[in-house]
Amino acid sequence: MHRTFEDQRTGDDMDLTGLTKKLAIAxxxxxxxxxxxxxxxxHAISRDDLEADVAGINASLDLIRRTRGGSWPTGPVTLEGNYVDLVWHEAEFRDDKSYTYVLTNPDHGYIGCLYLYPLGxxxxxxxxxxxxxxxxSWWVTPPAYEAGLYAATFExxxxxxxxxxxxxxxxxxNREIPC
Structure with a gap:
């Protein structure tokens, strides 16, 4: 469990270890x-995106690590494991805790994901x-990256x-931010 930044504000010296900054929406x-x-x-990710999401992630493991960075994914994902993640993302979106979207393009269909998370x-x-x-943060599939859609997503x-x-x-x- 993460402590929130607001719980730890104690003057000029702040220990930010393990803190999260709550998303604030007006x-x-x-x-x-x-x-x-x-x-x-x-569009907001849902269970309906399961098969495309699993295929997209598994086709993009190296590109995700290179462009987005971070510790996920550690390896290929399964339908069962990713289903749990999608349900979690749906609940987080509903409860205004974080927001995850599927990225699409008319020519390429599913091209990746976009994440809006609390800091920390x-x-x-x-x-x-x-x-x-x-x-x-966001990532796109290799064909989408080659088509310039990684930079288009940043735009x-x-x-x-x-x-x-x-x-x-x-x-x-992201580790790689387009110019």
């Missing part, structure tokens, strides 16, 4: 379930990231965040 604001920008669309969940919370309000994110998604200070935590 009263009345809604995180959309569907998004579209240029060549990239996104994916990477440790630091003084550098305290002023950000959401940790944003879409910069359009969505603040305009459609109610966050204003994103921290893009």
């Amino acid at each position: 009263p009345g604001a809604v995180v959309p379930r569907n998004l579209k920008h240029g060549r990239v669309q996104a 969940v994916r990477r440790p919370l630091t003084e550098e990231t305290l002023h950000h309000d959401v940790d944003v 879409a994110l910069r359009g969505w965040i603040g305009d459609e998604i109610p966050f204003t200070a994103p921290f893009y935590s």
Whole structure:
């Protein structure tokens, strides 16, 4: 269980170890379930995406590690294991704890995933990231990457965040950030 940043604020010296910064959404604001920008669309991930998600992850293991970074995935995923993850993502979205989207493109279909997490969940919370309000990461499949859709997703994110998604200070935590 993570402690929240708000629980540990004690003057100038803060121990941020193990803390998370709660996602703060303005009263009345809604995180959309569907998004579209240029060549990239996104919809809230659900169990209906199971087969495409498993195939996409398993075809992209090395590319995910290279572009997104982090410790996931540790290896190929199974239908059973990924089903549990998708149910968890659905519940997190419903409860405004985190937001996971499937990325699609008219020419390529399923192209990857987008994650909006509280700071401190994916990477440790630091003084550098305290002023950000959401940790944003994404990955795409190898054919989508070759088609320029990794960079197109970053462009879409910069359009969505603040305009459609109610966050204003994103921290893009991917290892590879397009120029």
